[in-house]
Structure formats: structure tokens, C-alpha cells
Amino acid sequence: MAEGNCTQVTEFSLTGFTEDLVTQITLFLMFLLTYLVTILGNLGMIMLIRASPQLQSPMYYFLGNLAFVDLCSSTVITPKMLVDFVSEKKGIAYAGCVAQVFTFDLFGMTECFLLAVMACDRYVAICHPLVYSLVMSPRCCFQLVTGSYLMGLTNGVGQTISLSSLSFCSSNVIDLFFCDISPLVSLSTSDKTLSHIILRTSASLLGVSSSLVVLVSYLAIISTILSISSAEGKRKAFSTCTSHLTTVSIFYGTSCFMYLKPSSDSTREDKWSAMLYTVVTPMLNPLIYSLRNKEVKEALRRLIKRLLRAGARRMAGGNCSSVTEFVLLGFTNLQELLFVIFSLMYITTLVGNLGMIFLIKTNPQLHVPMYFFLSHLSFLDVCYSSSITPKLLSGLLAERNIISFSGCITQFFFYGVFGTTEAVLLAVMAYDRYVAIREPLHYLTTISHEFCLQLVVGSYTAGILNTLVHTSALLQLSFCGPNLVNHFYCEIPPLLLVSSSDTRLNKVVLFVCVGFIATTSLLVIVVSYTCILLSTWSFPSVKGRHKALSTCTPHLVAVALFYGSVAFLYFHPFSRQAGDQGKTASIFYTVVTPMLNPFIYSLRNKEVRSTLRRATNKFLPCVCSHRSCSNQTKADTTQHSGVSRRNEAGT
Structure with a gap:
């Protein structure tokens, strides 16, 4: 009965970080720079992997997909946040809020499983190097990446279904800078049992299973590295995992602090932890892999040299006679x-x-x-x-x-x-x-x-x-x-x-x-x-x-x-x-x-x-009437000419 008289909200209001104008401008410039670095870093990583033959291996195939997911997850949140910094009204429509929850959960869970897949890749490369190319075949890599996206899609659809079953009749103020499932569930005026069950089930089954894969993989990797006799071999084997370990630590650390910490009245901590998870982490990942990976640095150096040589040849003109037609x-x-x-x-x-x-x-x-x-x-x-x-x-x-x-x-x-x-x-x-x-x-x-x-x-x-x-x-x-x-x-x-x-x-x-x-x-x-x-x-x-x-x-x-x-x-x-x-x-x-x-x-x-x-029925009578008028005119003309000929004959 209470929900029957419920007036469903059509938009939500986002509180953001602060109301101070100077602080808003400062945060706008800082997050704009962060977002530009995120776009350039992740797009640059994708282009570098696609353009460099020495990076055509399973590890960098997964890294290219990780960069794409980071780019998409950051784009879901940051542009709206930047617009709110320079807008008086920080609002988002109900449909936009649901779409933001869906895409954010999709890419977030996809990244979670991609990190687990990359841990398995490192396990096979270090523990079973002789069969690495057979086990991590292109078909297997494609299936693993597709499975990661399917897990993310399953999580996003589940959260969207739970959100669509809720009613929002009272407050529409979300004390955050984007639409997340947890503050939306707390705003709902209907029964939240199903939403809590779906949220906890997805977090326990999907999140815990992927983190277990990472943990088991690295336990096996550490055991294998310790059995290597030479210190140089240990260092070389472990150096291929440091970038991934750093990324895993940042991702799971911020996500655990955001979703698994006890609820408190300190919304400022919630906002800054969410900012680290949604804005900073996607920016850091390409920097981590480019600064701590020799192959990526070498491929980047070669690509820059090749572009410079191509530019020099284009400036010189060479012996190329450009075609004028195809x-x-x-x-x-x-x-x-x-x-x-x-x-x-x-x-x-x-x-x-x-x-x-x-x-x-x-x-x-x-x-x-x-x-x-x-x-x-x-x-x-x-x-x-x-x-x-x-x-x-x-x-x-x-x-x-x-x-x-x-x-x-x-x-x-x-x-x-x-x-x-x-x-x-x-x-x-x-x-x-x-x-x-x-x-x-x-x-x-x-x-x-x-x-x-x-x-x-x-x-x-x-x-x-x-x-x-x-x-x-x-x-x-x-x-x-x-x-x-x-x-x-x-x-x-x-x-x-x-x-x-x-x-x-x-x-x-x-x-x-x-x-x-x-x-x-x-x-x-x-x-x-x-x-x-x-x-x-x-x-x-x-x-x-x-x-x-x-x-x-x-x-x-x-x-x-x-x-x-x-x-x-x-x-x-x-x-x-x-x-x-x-x-x-x-x-x-x-x-x-x-x-x-x-x-x-x-x-x-x-x-x-x-x-x-209706248009055809309106057009056809006009055509028919036009034809009848034409026929009547012809008949009148014929009759008039006949009378004229008879008058001439009488004369």
C-alpha cells in the first residue's frame, strides 16, 4: 500500500566532494589532468602492443585488454565528475544512473578476472615454461578474455536487476560523486533483502574466486622461484611478475577498502577511497607496466625511432613517386x-x-x-x-x-x-x-x-x-x-x-x-x-x-x-x-x-x-478528381467545337 502511493524519483543528486568554489576548480584541473594521462597511457599501451611484433605474446595480449578495460571504466565515471565540478546542479537521470552502475560493475568485475587470468599466465610461464606456448595458445587466450568479459557482464546484469526491483520515494541525494550500488541500496524505500543477497553473492563468488586464483598462482610461482638454484634466475623470473603484483595490490587494496570496510559516518573517506579506485588506479596501470617492464620500454624506444625515421624520410621526400589516382x-x-x-x-x-x-x-x-x-x-x-x-x-x-x-x-x-x-x-x-x-x-x-x-x-x-x-x-x-x-x-x-x-x-x-x-x-x-x-x-x-x-x-x-x-x-x-x-x-x-x-x-x-x-487515400481522390475534371473539360471542348462547326455550316 505504501509503495502504491510512491512517487518514483526521476533523477538523483550527487553531492560530489565539496561546495567550495576554489577547491572545485583545483580538483577539476587535477582530475582533468589525471583523466588525460589515463587516456594517453592506456591508448598508448594498446597502440604499442598492436604495433610492436616483439609484444605479440599472451602476456601483452592480456595487458592490452586490461588497458582497454581501464580506459572504459575510467570513462564511465570521470567525465560526469568533471562536468559536475563546473555545474551548479549535480544531477543524473535515473536511466543514466542505472547505466553507470551497469557499465561500472561490468568493467570492474572484468578487470578483476583479467588480473586472475594474468596471474595464471605468469604461473604457466614460470612453472611450466616448456609447454607455455602450447597451453596459452591464441584460442585459449581468446577464451579466457571472453570469459572475463562474460563474468563482468553477469555481474553488471545482476546488479542492474537488483537495482530495478527497488523503489526510491524519499531522498534522491547520493553522497558520492557517481552512482554506485551500495549508496543506492541505502536510499531505497522498498525491501532491500534481494539486493543485499545479489550484492554479497556476486562479491563472494566472483570477487573471492578471482582473488583465490591470484593467491594460488603466486604461491606456486614463489615455490618454483625458491627452487631455482641461481640468484640471477630467481631475480629474472620474479621480475616478470612485479608489474602484475603491483597492479593487483593497488586494485584489490582500493576495492577492499571501498567495499569491505565497516560502514561509518565518514563519507569523506568513502569518497576518497572511491576516487583512488575509479580514477587513480586506471591511470597508474600503464605507468607501472611501462616503467617496470624492460620489453615495454624497449618496444617504446624502437617505435619512437621508427616514427622518427619515417618522419625524416617523409621530409626528405626520397625517390617515392606518389600515385595521383587509384x-x-x-x-x-x-x-x-x-x-x-x-x-x-x-x-x-x-x-x-x-x-x-x-x-x-x-x-x-x-x-x-x-x-x-x-x-x-x-x-x-x-x-x-x-x-x-x-x-x-x-x-x-x-x-x-x-x-x-x-x-x-x-x-x-x-x-x-x-x-x-x-x-x-x-x-x-x-x-x-x-x-x-x-x-x-x-x-x-x-x-x-x-x-x-x-x-x-x-x-x-x-x-x-x-x-x-x-x-x-x-x-x-x-x-x-x-x-x-x-x-x-x-x-x-x-x-x-x-x-x-x-x-x-x-x-x-x-x-x-x-x-x-x-x-x-x-x-x-x-x-x-x-x-x-x-x-x-x-x-x-x-x-x-x-x-x-x-x-x-x-x-x-x-x-x-x-x-x-x-x-x-x-x-x-x-x-x-x-x-x-x-x-x-x-x-x-x-x-x-x-x-x-x-x-x-x-x-x-x-x-x-x-x-x-491515409496519405495514399488522400492522394488517390485528388488524382481521380483531376482526371474527371480533365475528361469533363475535354467533353465541353468537343461539344463547343461541334456547335461551332454547325453554325459555320448554317452560315
């Missing part, structure tokens, strides 16, 4: 048939997407945020299909499909902008569906027109920034050799294959940027639909569940088509033999998907179908 090999068989097929598909793409935009703009019943985003999705489909397909069609009819160097860069830029923008916009549309189903009474106030514009502008900004990074990296390459591009348009992977420069850094930039955008967008989509499923599960009627989920099916189909083809296109290994498979995936990504999107939303959406039916 020959796109495209498709060599059935060119006439492919021309007809792709022409029909492109015409269908233009008619379908432009028709969708016209239908949304001219019908007031579709002037809601969902269709505002859908109109921009159709616009993006038209644009990035138009950046590829016309050149593809002209190349099918030409003997040699030639494109200039500047035209190639321009084509890639526009294709990259619109493709990246669509990836981010699909995540925005998932969040829109979450608010519409989870908070239907506050939908139009939360997703206001101004907020819609901000989300769309942010999507386009992300697309432009991402493509500028890749275009700048592409312009640094030299193309002196063959100019035959085994593709039907200018894309990074086939262009890297024909470059005469060292392209390892470009591959790292491509992997990091595409991986970051795809991961963050997919995380938003997964979190949104997890919350949607939890909300619809509480609906009493089956019809209500079906009606709520039916508004999400077109978006889910569009997401599956888009991200499926993108994953195959960009995360497929670079090779010359994989060109035909890459072309097929690119056709599906650039030609087929833009054509299918308007059909998916029109055939699977009742509002669009009914609006289209």
Missing part, C-alpha cells in the same frame, strides 16, 4: 547484370528513404522524437549510399574504374562521417525506446525537442571527429607502388594494403576508434534493451508486453543488420585473399542495408503503415 578493381564478372541490380536497389533506396522523410515531415501524428530520429536515419542512409553507389555504377560500365587521390579521400571522408553517425544514432534510438517504455508519463519532457537536437548534433559530431582522425592518419601514408585497390570504393583496409609506408599504427588507430565507438554504442543498446525487458516483464497483461515490444522490433532488426555487417567488415583480418568476402560484406553494408531500413520501419510499424495508408 584503379578500383571492383567486380569483374556479370557487370551488366550487377549494374541493373544495383541501379534498381539504389533507386529503391532513394525512393524509400526520401519517401520516409517526406511522410514524417508532412504528417503531424509522426512529429514525435522516435520519428524525428528515424527521419535522420533515412537521411544518413541516403547520404552514405549516395557516396558509394553512383561511383560503383559508373565503374561497372567503364573499362577501368579510375578515381583520383583527392576523390578517393573525399569519398572515404563522407562515407566515414555518415556511417559513424548512423552507428551512434542507432544507440540514441535505443535510449529513446527505453525512456518511452520505462517512463511513458515523462517521455515528452525527458526527450524534449531541444534534447533531441542535442543528441542528433552529438551523433554527427562523433561521426566527423572519428573520420577526421582516420583521414589524417591516411594522409600521412605514402603510396608509391601499385595503385590497384581490390575494392569498389575507397575504404581503409584495402588502401592500407597498397600503401608503401608502415601501416601498423593506422591499423591500431582503426581498431581502437572503431572498437571504442562500436563498444560504447552497443553498450548503450544492450543496457537500454535490458532495462526495457525488465520493464515489460513487470507488465501484468500479455497484450501490454506485446504492444511495448512491437515498437522495438524494427530498431532491433536495423541494429542487427548494421552491426553484423560492420563487425564482419572491420574486425575481419586484413589480407589480400579476403578481398572478395570484404566486397560482399561491403555491398550488404553500403547498398542493401540502406535499402532495407525504410521497409523494415514501414512494414513492421503500425503508425507508419496507417499514416502511409
Whole structure:
């Protein structure tokens, strides 16, 4: 009865560290510098591992994933904290708070298991060095990393489920600088038994099991090191573990102090321990591994020398004669048939997407945020299909499909902008569906027109920034050799294959940027639909569940088509033999998907179908009346000419 009259809070207020203006500015500058060091350090570690052949071993494969997890976990917390330092209102929406809890717990538990996996790796390397390469095979390493992410995902989903079952009717003030599960449970006005059980179970099963793996591994390592006869051998064996031991000590020390210390009234200690755990630790990890690891320092030294030599060669110019145009090999068989097929598909793409935009703009019943985003999705489909397909069609009819160097860069830029923008916009549309189903009474106030514009502008900004990074990296390459591009348009992977420069850094930039955008967008989509499923599960009627989920099916189909083809296109290994498979995936990504999107939303959406039916019924009578008027005019003209001829005959 009490919860029946509960007015659920829609946002939480974060107290932060202090209200003093000078202290806030000081902390803002300090944490901003810390976050920049975190980004540069972890991204630099990932790029160094990917670009250095001597670091292609299981230990550094795990270290690259650890750097990625540190980067993501810090990004979940620090940007919001920095914004609150310069804002008067330190608030966060309920959905944003749930998303922050989910992603923070996901990456936190993933790092916990990654550290345990790295301890097992050190155990096999020191205790069983002869079978190290057999035991820690690439397949085994991939399975261990995937298992770590699955454990983190399980923890994040469990905490999100426990949080969604709570009611918040009284205070909405969180005495911390981010949303964590413990202060949220203490704020709840409903029964907290289930939340406490899930929190303690995940902490005991997942956290204790990973720490036991670390402890047992190092006990075996110490036993093996003590059995080594020479002091130099002991020192060399133990030196490979010092970086990992330091990282484990910092991570588990701060997490234990944060979550396992007795509850007290000293919130200042809680905030500073949380700051060490969420902000400082991700910054220290790459510094620890770079300062205490000889292989990393040597690889960094070699990479700097190689970059300096490449810069010197570029300044000198050398004997390189840069190409001024590329020959796109495209498709060599059935060119006439492919021309007809792709022409029909492109015409269908233009008619379908432009028709969708016209239908949304001219019908007031579709002037809601969902269709505002859908109109921009159709616009993006038209644009990035138009950046590829016309050149593809002209190349099918030409003997040699030639494109200039500047035209190639321009084509890639526009294709990259619109493709990246669509990836981010699909995540925005998932969040829109979450608010519409989870908070239907506050939908139009939360997703206001101004907020819609901000989300769309942010999507386009992300697309432009991402493509500028890749275009700048592409312009640094030299193309002196063959100019035959085994593709039907200018894309990074086939262009890297024909470059005469060292392209390892470009591959790292491509992997990091595409991986970051795809991961963050997919995380938003997964979190949104997890919350949607939890909300619809509480609906009493089956019809209500079906009606709520039916508004999400077109978006889910569009997401599956888009991200499926993108994953195959960009995360497929670079090779010359994989060109035909890459072309097929690119056709599906650039030609087929833009054509299918308007059909998916029109055939699977009742509002669009009914609006289209009304527009058709309104248009047909106008056409029929126009034809009847024309026929009546012709009859009157015929009658008038007959009377005139009779009068002339009488005269």
C-alpha cells in the first residue's frame, strides 16, 4: 500500500566532494589532468602492443585488454565528475544512473578476472615454461578474455536487476560523486533483502574466486622461484611478475577498502577511497607496466625511432613517386547484370528513404522524437549510399574504374562521417525506446525537442571527429607502388594494403576508434534493451508486453543488420585473399542495408503503415478528381467545337 502511493524519483543528486568554489576548480584541473594521462597511457599501451611484433605474446595480449578495460571504466565515471565540478546542479537521470552502475560493475568485475587470468599466465610461464606456448595458445587466450568479459557482464546484469526491483520515494541525494550500488541500496524505500543477497553473492563468488586464483598462482610461482638454484634466475623470473603484483595490490587494496570496510559516518573517506579506485588506479596501470617492464620500454624506444625515421624520410621526400589516382578493381564478372541490380536497389533506396522523410515531415501524428530520429536515419542512409553507389555504377560500365587521390579521400571522408553517425544514432534510438517504455508519463519532457537536437548534433559530431582522425592518419601514408585497390570504393583496409609506408599504427588507430565507438554504442543498446525487458516483464497483461515490444522490433532488426555487417567488415583480418568476402560484406553494408531500413520501419510499424495508408487515400481522390475534371473539360471542348462547326455550316 505504501509503495502504491510512491512517487518514483526521476533523477538523483550527487553531492560530489565539496561546495567550495576554489577547491572545485583545483580538483577539476587535477582530475582533468589525471583523466588525460589515463587516456594517453592506456591508448598508448594498446597502440604499442598492436604495433610492436616483439609484444605479440599472451602476456601483452592480456595487458592490452586490461588497458582497454581501464580506459572504459575510467570513462564511465570521470567525465560526469568533471562536468559536475563546473555545474551548479549535480544531477543524473535515473536511466543514466542505472547505466553507470551497469557499465561500472561490468568493467570492474572484468578487470578483476583479467588480473586472475594474468596471474595464471605468469604461473604457466614460470612453472611450466616448456609447454607455455602450447597451453596459452591464441584460442585459449581468446577464451579466457571472453570469459572475463562474460563474468563482468553477469555481474553488471545482476546488479542492474537488483537495482530495478527497488523503489526510491524519499531522498534522491547520493553522497558520492557517481552512482554506485551500495549508496543506492541505502536510499531505497522498498525491501532491500534481494539486493543485499545479489550484492554479497556476486562479491563472494566472483570477487573471492578471482582473488583465490591470484593467491594460488603466486604461491606456486614463489615455490618454483625458491627452487631455482641461481640468484640471477630467481631475480629474472620474479621480475616478470612485479608489474602484475603491483597492479593487483593497488586494485584489490582500493576495492577492499571501498567495499569491505565497516560502514561509518565518514563519507569523506568513502569518497576518497572511491576516487583512488575509479580514477587513480586506471591511470597508474600503464605507468607501472611501462616503467617496470624492460620489453615495454624497449618496444617504446624502437617505435619512437621508427616514427622518427619515417618522419625524416617523409621530409626528405626520397625517390617515392606518389600515385595521383587509384584503379578500383571492383567486380569483374556479370557487370551488366550487377549494374541493373544495383541501379534498381539504389533507386529503391532513394525512393524509400526520401519517401520516409517526406511522410514524417508532412504528417503531424509522426512529429514525435522516435520519428524525428528515424527521419535522420533515412537521411544518413541516403547520404552514405549516395557516396558509394553512383561511383560503383559508373565503374561497372567503364573499362577501368579510375578515381583520383583527392576523390578517393573525399569519398572515404563522407562515407566515414555518415556511417559513424548512423552507428551512434542507432544507440540514441535505443535510449529513446527505453525512456518511452520505462517512463511513458515523462517521455515528452525527458526527450524534449531541444534534447533531441542535442543528441542528433552529438551523433554527427562523433561521426566527423572519428573520420577526421582516420583521414589524417591516411594522409600521412605514402603510396608509391601499385595503385590497384581490390575494392569498389575507397575504404581503409584495402588502401592500407597498397600503401608503401608502415601501416601498423593506422591499423591500431582503426581498431581502437572503431572498437571504442562500436563498444560504447552497443553498450548503450544492450543496457537500454535490458532495462526495457525488465520493464515489460513487470507488465501484468500479455497484450501490454506485446504492444511495448512491437515498437522495438524494427530498431532491433536495423541494429542487427548494421552491426553484423560492420563487425564482419572491420574486425575481419586484413589480407589480400579476403578481398572478395570484404566486397560482399561491403555491398550488404553500403547498398542493401540502406535499402532495407525504410521497409523494415514501414512494414513492421503500425503508425507508419496507417499514416502511409491515409496519405495514399488522400492522394488517390485528388488524382481521380483531376482526371474527371480533365475528361469533363475535354467533353465541353468537343461539344463547343461541334456547335461551332454547325453554325459555320448554317452560315
